[in-house]
Amino acid sequence: MKLDKPQAIARRNKELGGAVLGVNNCQFALLDAKRNIWWFDIPVSRIAVGQYEWIHLLLNNPQTDQLLHLKVTTAFLRGQLEGLTVRNAGKRRPTISLELSADRDAWLKDVRPTGSGASFAQFLQA
16 A cells, blocks of 8 residues: 555554654655655654654555664764765755665665665664
């Protein structure tokens, strides 16, 4: 089943037993079946010190109805920033562009050609 962001947030919050995720602390992506990746653009402003402690990434595979939840610390993203792809750097609204792989040999690694291949697998929630 193909989900949209509000449906994914509602489904995950129900699994967690409370309103943990919201539109501001959560990013959502559908699996791009052709490239086998989940693609995110995270505003750099969201990882600033004092903004949020975590960014929640919801990854949906519509073919299997799987919904993965990554709870990524903003400290990790700040620490990896030099190795991540930042679009529109130095402009009004820069974003961290992630392409997280669904391939078994690169599971949840950022596979952007200009990135350092940071792994996000350690942030996978049960």
